[in-house]
Amino acid sequence: MGLLSLGPMSGYEMRQMMEQSTTNFWTESYGQIYPALKSMVKDGLVTVEEQTGGVRAKKVYKITPLGERRLRRWLQVGAKPQAYRNELLLKIFFGDQAERGAIAAQVVAKREQLGEALQKYEAKVIWMETAFARHPAMPYWKMTARFGIAETKALIAWCDETLAELEKRGLVSRV
Amino acid sequence: MGLLSLGPMSGYEMRQMMEQSTTNFWTESYGQIYPALKSMVKDGLVTVEEQTGGVRAKKVYKITPLGERRLRRWLQVGAKPQAYRNELLLKIFFGDQAERGAIAAQVVAKREQLGEALQKYEAKVIWMETAFARHPAMPYWKMTARFGIAETKALIAWCDETLAELEKRGLVSRV
DNA sequence: TAGCACATGTAATAAGTTACATGATTTT
């Protein structure tokens, strides 16, 4: 988590930024952020400064050189594979036990959700490209966005394929 | 979780089965399984039977009609979207701060891991098709397997694309 | 003046993993 201290900002702002930028692959709640910041201050990775001059008092956190080193080190170690869970697949796995049409309905719902997500991704890429055109981290941000787009497109294709298969088997309760 | 009670089996066997079949989208540890079984017995969703006749004493759990109803109901309600976290993407997002070549190395590692996963998936599909050819749930199992394959292929393509992009920008520390 | 956005935090709870404890049986 410590890594979010790239630009100086408050805990609240961190949350806002995450909502805007990393939503699709990372989020943290306040219950995580504030204690984490505290412990990082204790470890000397970041410093705090009470900002009373602005509109409203807030604590601005800033990364220290030690924190920067720690961040670079973290960027070098490989991400350990995290077991991810997919409730949809679990339901499909037991699809045999389901009532007729239930699984197809699940896939349709997923397909819709993916379609919306794809639109959002694509809109965000365009917005990013205009708003931060010359930001040095831009190429990296685009890579993460493309990841989301590629994955989503693949899953949409899978949904369509799966629905066709279900239909072929007469497992869709249609009108 | 209750859903794993499709065929009667022990907690240990459940874990084994999960390792074999649902590994790529669902796993539970014993620390989850045993308490869950206990609570399901209490709720009347499953029954236990101490099996002493076999090689070794074990407790065989079996689903009740109530449990079956509950399972069918669960298969109907939509899966709530779960926020997933991707450490790799998080690292790429901060790639600007990384040492030259670090991000490329991450992507290369991911690519390798995905390649292996893809081979495993494909081998498993073939094995499943021969071992359980006529199992009624087979079409569903195949759908989940195809999901994994589709996703993995898409991500491999993304890795290659991303590596090409990094190379173009001279961000790969190659020999 | 009501409500929303800003802002920080804590406590309760939920969810899940890891490690350990225990012991039988089978394989090497």
Added chain:
DNA sequence: AAAATCATGTAACTTATTACATGTGCTA
């Protein structure tokens, strides 16, 4: 005789979310 596998379980710990408490300042 040792090691692996079968088998069940618990305790400690980690991780994360949710809900609550508190208060300011701006805007409709």
